[in-house]
Amino acid sequence: MNLPPLDLLVPQHVRQFEAYVPSPPDSELRKMFGVERLVRMNNNENPFGPPPAAAAFLKSFDPASVARYPSGDCQPLRIRLSDYLGIKVSQLLFGNGANEVISFVIKAFCQQGDNIVTADRTFAVYEWIARFSGVGVKLAPLDDFGFDDEGLLGLVDSRTKLVFICNPNNPTGSWWNRERLTRFLDRLGPNHIVVLDEAYFEFMDQPDYPDGISLLPQYPNLIIFRTFSKMFGLAGLRIGYLAGSEAVVDIVRKTAIVYSVNSIAQEAALAALDDLEFIRATRAMVQEGQQMLAEQCAALKLPILSSDCNFAMIKLPFSDTLAYRLLMQQGFMIRTMTGFRFPGWIRVSMVKRDEMRLFCDALARLVHSRTDQSMLAKTYGVSAS
Ligand SMILES: Cc1ncc(COP(=O)(O)O)c(C=O)c1O
Structure with a gap:
């Protein structure tokens, strides 16, 4: 049977709309990026799980x-x-x-x-x-x-x-x-x-x-x-x-x-609904994570928008999609922000202390490696893409 006449059937505002593509399941991402563990920092979830x-x-x-x-x-x-x-x-x-x-x-x-x-x-x-x-x-x-x-x-x-x-x-x-x-x-x-x-x-x-x-x-x-x-x-x-x-x-x-x-x-x-102790513990985790991240960004000279919420935005001196790939290879899933009209920014969700410490280290490695590469590119004309 022929395809239905989609041009006639589908309203223009639906035809024009670009469907959102959700990220593949974690198991597939782990395989794609060759990592055993993936720390989810892309969706502002609570790393403690439910109360x-x-x-x-x-x-x-x-x-x-x-x-x-x-x-x-x-x-x-x-x-x-x-x-x-x-x-x-x-x-x-x-x-x-x-x-x-x-x-x-x-x-x-x-x-x-x-x-x-x-x-x-x-x-x-x-x-x-x-x-x-x-x-x-x-x-x-x-x-x-x-x-x-x-x-x-x-x-x-x-x-x-x-x-x-x-x-x-x-x-x-x-x-x-x-x-x-x-x-x-x-x-x-x-x-x-x-x-x-x-x-x-x-x-x-x-x-x-x-x-x-x-x-x-x-x-x-x-x-x-x-x-x-x-x-x-x-x-x-x-x-x-x-x-x-x-x-x-x-x-x-x-x-x-x-x-x-x-x-x-x-x-x-x-x-x-009303586990106040759980809310207190989550807020404390968020505050600590925000502070660790803010200190690391200050050391790396990266602009950061900290907040009272369980996420922060960081401005990188290189592409956010490149940062996504390189951080995934280190086991950290962040949100790229180009699609949200913030090119060059990433959004990261707060996670527990040990994982945030590892993320801060990964961010430092990423920034240093990109800086080294762009210096190489400037000095020797080597591609930094
Ligand atoms: C501001 C805001 N509103 C609404 C939602 C949707 O939340 P839900 O998971 O309940 O659909 C989100 C989820 O990220 C959000 O950040």
């Missing part, structure tokens, strides 16, 4: 129970979380990771001709989902690595449905304090939905970092995203959520996929 209570639940999980469908709307988890957050159960909506929740929101509010507004260098999934959904995207350049309120406000028009603010911003780690955020919300007014992505909320310990959920009574046009992938170490189970005013969440629920959060994820999230 002990969630790990214990996973070990004791009864396989027979997977024959049953999960709660279609994560009800037990929503009840528990609503109590924890001090909001109503009906103000919460779960998805298969915060990524899926982004898609629910864009589907709920946008049609062709509408647009979203966000920063040019932030978490790329807002832009990607809008683009392959045929929705316009307006991007305000970052100002000194942070979201620029004036730039964002200048792009908003009558067809702007959603403004995405990543707070703190992945990948730069910058964040708006409460005063700056509320000033922005006041100036924008109630005619647009503001999505505040707080994927890294639990890492933030600064007194003036705003808890978006506490702003919901004052700003019913606000939607907050959170996830169990980062602090809570459940990235592989895919579970995230949004919180908003009842009226807004009722709308988003229309475009949500029922049953998309599996039962293991729901129960593990319930068990993970």
Whole structure:
């Protein structure tokens, strides 16, 4: 049979979109780069794994129970979380990771001709989902690595449905304090939905970092995203959520996929929820990692954007894709940033002390070897590629 007429069947905005290519499985990467061990520093995961209570639940999980469908709307988890957050159960909506929740929101509010507004260098999934959904995207350049309120406000028009603010911003780690955020919300007014992505909320310990959920009574046009992938170490189970005013969440629920959060994820999230000791230990690991990395970058004269989150960005004096290959050969997987409009930068996630020490050594070897090669190239005309 002939191929279907894809040119006719596929909307232009889908044809034009370049699909994201995920990285191959670790086992394949280990073979490709000839290493026995690979330290994952590319996805801002928690190297401790999930909190002990969630790990214990996973070990004791009864396989027979997977024959049953999960709660279609994560009800037990929503009840528990609503109590924890001090909001109503009906103000919460779960998805298969915060990524899926982004898609629910864009589907709920946008049609062709509408647009979203966000920063040019932030978490790329807002832009990607809008683009392959045929929705316009307006991007305000970052100002000194942070979201620029004036730039964002200048792009908003009558067809702007959603403004995405990543707070703190992945990948730069910058964040708006409460005063700056509320000033922005006041100036924008109630005619647009503001999505505040707080994927890294639990890492933030600064007194003036705003808890978006506490702003919901004052700003019913606000939607907050959170996830169990980062602090809570459940990235592989895919579970995230949004919180908003009842009226807004009722709308988003229309475009949500029922049953998309599996039962293991729901129960593990319930068990993970309030282990304060685990959060303290993770924050301590992050702080120590940030400090070790900052000291190494200072010694190597590499610009670094440290943050309160579990990642940092480093500027290299050579290509980030080359750095990726050379670091992989030493067993470290980092994130290249050219594709995220930061050519020559890498983003690295915080890992435990011993692995971070080894990474700092690998970074030094990399920088010294590239510097030596470019000196050779300059002196003798030897290629440094
Ligand atoms: C800012 C931000 N938002 C959302 C997500 C998506 O998280 P999830 O794993 O819950 O889909 C991430 C993941 O990297 C993120 O960094």
